[in-house]
Amino acid sequence: MNKEELKLKLAELFPLAGFIETGEWVTLELSSADGKSIFRRLRHTPGLDFDYLFCLTCVDWKTHFTMVYHLSSTLHRQSLVIKIKLDRDQPEIETVSDIWLTAEFHEREVYDLFGVRFLGHPDLRRLFLTEDWVGWPLRKDYEDPVNMIKL
Amino acid sequence: MTEPTVKSETVFPGEVHPTAGGGILVSKIDDVINWARSNSLWPLVFGTSCCAIEMMSTASAKYDWSRFGFEVARATPRQADVIIIAGTIVNKMGPVLKRLYDQMPDPKYVIAMGACATSGGPFFYNTYSVVKGADHIIPVDVYIAGCPPRPEALLHALITLQEKIRSGAGREKIKIENKYE
Amino acid sequence: MFEEVGTTEQGDLVINVGPQHPSTHGVLHLIITLSGETIKNVEPHLGYIHRSIEKMCESLSYRQFIYVTSRMDYLSSHINNHGCALCVEKGLQIEIPPRAKVIRVLMDELTRLASHQLWWAAMGMDIGALTPFFHAFREREAINDIMEETCGARLTMNYMVPGGVMTDLHPNFQKRVKDFILLFNSKIDEYDELLTNNVIFQNRMKDVGFLSRADAISYGCTGPTARGSGLHCDIRKLYPYEVYDQVKFDEITESAGDCFARYLVRLKEMRQSLSIVEQLIDNIPDGDFLAKTKAVLKLPKGEFYSRIETARGEFGVYIVSEGGTTPYRIKFRSPGFSNLSALNHMAKGHKIGDLVAIMGTLDLVIPDIDR
Numbered sequence: 001m002n003k004e005e006l007k008l009k010l011a012e013l014f015p016l017a018g019f020i021e022t023g024e025w026v027t028l029e030l031s032s033a034d035g036k037s038i039f040r041r042l043r044h045t046p047g048l049d050f051d052y053l054f055c056l057t058c059v060d061w062k063t064h065f066t067m068v069y070h071l072s073s074t075l076h077r078q079s080l081v082i083k084i085k086l087d088r089d090q091p092e093i094e095t096v097s098d099i100w101l102t103a104e105f106h107e108r109e110v111y112d113l114f115g116v117r118f119l120g121h122p123d124l125r126r127l128f129l130t131e132d133w134v135g136w137p138l139r140k141d142y143e144d145p146v147n148m149i150k151l
Numbered sequence: 152m153t154e155p156t157v158k159s160e161t162v163f164p165g166e167v168h169p170t171a172g173g174g175i176l177v178s179k180i181d182d183v184i185n186w187a188r189s190n191s192l193w194p195l196v197f198g199t200s201c202c203a204i205e206m207m208s209t210a211s212a213k214y215d216w217s218r219f220g221f222e223v224a225r226a227t228p229r230q231a232d233v234i235i236i237a238g239t240i241v242n243k244m245g246p247v248l249k250r251l252y253d254q255m256p257d258p259k260y261v262i263a264m265g266a267c268a269t270s271g272g273p274f275f276y277n278t279y280s281v282v283k284g285a286d287h288i289i290p291v292d293v294y295i296a297g298c299p300p301r302p303e304a305l306l307h308a309l310i311t312l313q314e315k316i317r318s319g320a321g322r323e324k325i326k327i328e329n330k331y332e
Numbered sequence: 333m334f335e336e337v338g339t340t341e342q343g344d345l346v347i348n349v350g351p352q353h354p355s356t357h358g359v360l361h362l363i364i365t366l367s368g369e370t371i372k373n374v375e376p377h378l379g380y381i382h383r384s385i386e387k388m389c390e391s392l393s394y395r396q397f398i399y400v401t402s403r404m405d406y407l408s409s410h411i412n413n414h415g416c417a418l419c420v421e422k423g424l425q426i427e428i429p430p431r432a433k434v435i436r437v438l439m440d441e442l443t444r445l446a447s448h449q450l451w452w453a454a455m456g457m458d459i460g461a462l463t464p465f466f467h468a469f470r471e472r473e474a475i476n477d478i479m480e481e482t483c484g485a486r487l488t489m490n491y492m493v494p495g496g497v498m499t500d501l502h503p504n505f506q507k508r509v510k511d512f513i514l515l516f517n518s519k520i521d522e523y524d525e526l527l528t529n530n531v532i533f534q535n536r537m538k539d540v541g542f543l544s545r546a547d548a549i550s551y552g553c554t555g556p557t558a559r560g561s562g563l564h565c566d567i568r569k570l571y572p573y574e575v576y577d578q579v580k581f582d583e584i585t586e587s588a589g590d591c592f593a594r595y596l597v598r599l600k601e602m603r604q605s606l607s608i609v610e611q612l613i614d615n616i617p618d619g620d621f622l623a624k625t626k627a628v629l630k631l632p633k634g635e636f637y638s639r640i641e642t643a644r645g646e647f648g649v650y651i652v653s654e655g656g657t658t659p660y661r662i663k664f665r666s667p668g669f670s671n672l673s674a675l676n677h678m679a680k681g682h683k684i685g686d687l688v689a690i691m692g693t694l695d696l697v698i699p700d701i702d703r
Contacts, residue, residue, distance in 0.1 A: 022634055051549050055637075057663040059652055068650075070637065074549055074563070077570065102552030105673045113386075128379035128702060129280065130243050137279050138387055144279045147242070151276040151391065196354045199381050200699045201406040203358075204450070204487055208476075211469035226354045244359060244380045247351055273400065277391045278384040299487050 006078055013045070014038055020083065025070075027081040032067075035084050036094040042071065042080070043099050049075045053096070056106035058114045060140050065091050065116065091116040113138040181319060188232075188258065189313040190220045195231035197251065199238030202265040205299040206237045214302035219309055228254040233312065235305075236291075239267035239274060240282045252289045260316070262308055263291045266298040273298065344372060351380045357454060357691070358698030369683050374676045382702040389662045394420050394494065394629040397662070401649075402488040404664065405700035407447040408642040410439045413492040415640035418573060419649040420494040422638055423631035429620040432496030433574040438509075438612055439479075439491065441605040445516075446475045447643035448602045455595070455692040456527055459536055464526055471519055478508050494629060496622035509613050513606060520602055528599065537592040541678040541690035544589060551677070552670035555645025556601065557694055560594035562587040567641040579611050594693040630657055644668055644695055668694075668701040 007019065007026050016034070020027040030038055042050045055070035065086040072079045086093060095118040097103040107118045108127040115136035118124055126133065135142055164182035198206055209216050210224065225231045228251045240248060252259070263285050266272030271283035285291060292315060295308045345366045351359040359380035365373040385404065389397040398416045402409040414436055421428065449468045456464030476486040481502045483489035491498050527533050548558040554565050566583040568576040584600040586593035631653040639648045645667025652661040671694050679687050 024637075052552065054552060054554075054646065055648055055650060055663065055665045057650065057661075059661045070648075070650075074565075100552070101547075101550040102670050102673055105669060109669075126379075128243075128382040130379070137384065142279075147279045147281075149276055149283070197352055199359050201403055201487055204406060208469060208473070208486075211473075212466045213470065213473045239381060239383055241380065241382055243382065244351065247380070251352060273403070274383050274385075274388065277388045279387065280382050280384045301486065 006080070009047070010080075013041070013048075023081060025079045025081050027083060029083050029085075032084050032086060032093045035082075036096070039069075039082075039096050039099055047076075049073045050080060051075075051100075053100040053102055053106075056096075056103055056110065058110045058116055058138075060114065060138065062088075062140055064088050065114065067093060067110075067116070069096075086116065092119060093117075094119050095121040097121060115139070182317075185317050185319055189316040192221055192232045192260065192309075192312070192316075193230065194221050194224050195228055195234045195251070195255070196224050196226050197234055197236065199236075199240070199244065200267070202237035202267070202299045205302055206235060206264065206305065209302040209305045214306065216306060216309060219306070219313070221309065228252075229256065231255055232258070233260045233262060235262045235264050236268040236285045237264045239272065240285050240288065241280045242282060243280070245282055245288050248285070249288055260293075260312055261285075261289055261291045262293045262295065262312060264295045264305060264308070265300055266296060269294045269296065343367065354457075357696050360691075360696065360698050360701075364684070364687070366684075371679050371682055371684065371687060374679045374687065376672055376675065378698075378702050380702070381699045383699070385703045386662055386664065389659060391658055393657050394631065394659070397659070398493065399488075399490045401664065402490055403699065404666065404703060405642060405644065405647070405668070405697050406488060407450055407697055408443050408644065408647075409488050410443040410491060411640060411642040412647060413490060414440060415638055415642075415647050415649050417492045417494050418640060419636050419638035419651050420629065420631065423634070423636045423651065423653060424494065424625070424629065426495060426623050426625060428496050428623050430575075430617045431619040432621050432623070434612055434616050435497050435501060435621060436492060437574050437576065437579070438609060438616075439483075439497075441608045442475055442478065442509075444643045445602055445605045445609075446472050448598050448605075449475075451598060451643075451692075451695045452523060452527070458688050458692040459533060461527065461530075461533070464523070467519075467522070467526065471516060474512050474515065478505065478512065481505065481508070493622070495625045496620070498622070500621050501616070506613055506616075509609060513610055513613070516606060520599070520606075523599065528596070534592065536685070536689055537590070537595060537693075539590050540682060540686045541591045541693065542589050543674060543678050547674065547677060551674040553645070553674055554667050554670065555641070555643070555695075556594055556597045557645065557671045557674075559583070559585045560597045560693075561589040565646070567639050567646055571639065573640065575612070579608050581608050591689050591693045598695070628657055630655065631659070639665075642667060644697065644700065645671060664703055666700045666703060668696050668698070672696060672701055 003026055018029040020029055042048055050071040050073045052072045052074050054072055057068050059066045059068060065088055067084045067086060069082040095107055097107060107121055110116050111118060111124055112126045112128055113136060164186055208214060263269050267274060268285040271281055274281040275283055293308045293312050295304055297304050347364050347366065349362040349364060351361045361377040361380060363375045363377060364371055385400055389400060398413050401412040401416050405412055449472045453465040453468035479489055480486050482505055483491040543561050545562045548561045548563050558565050562585055564583060564585060569583050581604045584597050586597055633653060633655045635652045637648060637650045639646055647667055648665030650663040651659050654660040678690050
């Protein structure tokens with residue numbers, strides 16, 4: 001189904017979700033509390049079948065974080081973007097690694113670089129940096145006078 | 152650019168004195184040992200990123216480095232003479248590199264291949280995890296510029312290292328000279 | 333910060349493989365828990381080549397950040413650059429001239445061939461066959477020479493720019509590519525003779541490292557890794573870009589899901605790439621090779637995602653822009669990152685020698701994973 005039909009179907013299934021109009025794919029905006037249940041329904045509802053999570057990332061907007069999930073369906077060939085706002089002082093969200101196994105590594109990377117805690121993750125540790133690194137490098141207020149040489 | 156001073160056939164350093172019944176070879180032992188060492192340096196298989204592909208190309212049939220003596224690339228540092236640092240060194244890899252260097256037996260030599268190993272290269276500014284130059288961790292003998300350097304550049308560096316060893320200007324000599332200051 | 337090597341209570345042995353190891357294709361550190369010689373658990377430790385590329389790109393302009401993606405998956409460097417250029421062009425909404433499109437596809441397919449050649453060489457070396465290394469590199473040098481004449485570099489060429497390509501093709505390009513096509517058609521048959529039909533090789537690769545189709549989707553695997561399990565995921569067919577909807581080529585899938593299936597997928601993909609090059613080399617349209625763009629590029633506020641098929645799988649570039657000259661946030665969705673997460677699942681219950689074969693067929697390039 002194309003973008004408009006998908007939008008109508010999602011609007012009737014999830015009446016509380018907001019839509020963001022810009023972007024080439026349908027973009028849903030959810031709150032972090034009902035994120036997990038909506039993800040589960042997106043994965044298992046016949047007709048939607050979003051079984052392929054191809055990008056999981058986080059953007060630091062200086063006042064809050066936004067988690068961005070890019071989903072796609074291999075059966076119906078449609079794509080969807082989900083955004084969830086997180087509080088900057090205590091960024092926490094439920095993990096999706098039991099729905100899509102690829103999220104295990106992606107969430108470890110987001111934890112490593114941004115400091116977002118994923119509740120229920122089987123093994124939340126730093127992935128790229130050493131275990132004793134202090135700080136979350138990809139945040140906008142990260143200062144590292146020892147290592148970073150600014151141009 | 153100066154031409155490499157090594158001649159195409161390597162000359163054995165010594166003089167032959169004719170005596171009745173045969174010749175006697177007289178030469179300094181150091182020169183002989185340096186000549187032998189320079190012609191059979193065994194590199195360690197150590198490539199972190201893109202320069203490793205150019206190193207593999209140098210080992211393959213078109214730019215063959217085994218005609219200069221680098222025939223056997225050992226996987227273990229205990230049997231290697233020269234470590235060619237091909238690729239970027241990051242903070243997490245630094246202790247590993249130091250450990251490999253310590254495991255190599257003397258005399259050992261280091262070649263820093265590419266811009267990343269020389270000084271951090273394209274990853275110099277605004278990176279929090281790159282070591283800006285492998286010589287922050289281990290002492291380097293020869294630096295190669297390029298990103299990645301051509302296989303001919305790597306061969307030139309290997310020949311330069313051979314000349315450096317043959318002329319006796321290795322690090323052991325510098326260590327001994329400074330001992331008596 | 334090193335893991336201690338020791339035995340656990342049940343008699344299991346925990347060993348290190350890497351980061352410096354001839355068969356880890358880079359610096360991959362694996363902690364393997366063994367019982368006897370059978371693998372119980374494989375845990376990859378990453379970060380030994382984490383060069384903080386995403387943070388660095390936040391201070392580079394839209395023309396500058398493309399050079400750095402060459403160095404991420406250095407074996408498909410043209411294709412990475414192409415993906416970034418597509419994303420910037422999507423944001424700027426510019427049309428590129430048809431000559432540039434055909435040149436880009438030609439370079440992409442030659443790069444895919446070169447990457448698969450190197451994969452084949454490394455695969456042979458891992459299994460223990462050293463001869464394929466020299467054969468494959470000899471042909472790869474032919475492609476490197478073609479690239480060097482036009483783009484100026486052998487490995488990391490920054491040839492694709494937003495708007496088209498940087499310079500025009502060299503006058504010798506067509507002749508050299510035609511000579512290469514004649515040469516390589518017979519060489520692929522030679523590759524088959526050397527490795528594919530070899531009984532020892534088949535015994536080491538068949539029924540090893542099974543990945544089912546459902547697991548491939550769940551782990552996010554793309555590229556030949558997933559196509560070996562029967563999943564149709566070729567971006568060139570699903571979401572065609574440039575001139576891929578105008579050339580005839582097959583999407584190769586195998587249904588067996590083991591190492592040998594992934595190996596066959598890549599070999600057949602080499603033939604398909606060669607046929608795409610053959611179709612396009614005589615039909616390069618005349619005209620501009622670069623569309624007119626402003627000197628300083630500024631993407632409008634918003635976010636843009638472009639996907640492209642590299643030799644390893646789907647490469648995604650996600651740019652969040654605030655209207656300035658540098659991106660606010662860039663995320664590179666690399667194919668190796670998701671392919672690696674399936675390694676533990678595939679290697680359980682096999683022996684160490686099989687682990688090496690599985691890693692060879694995954695075709696990992698570690699700087700692509702670590703970024």
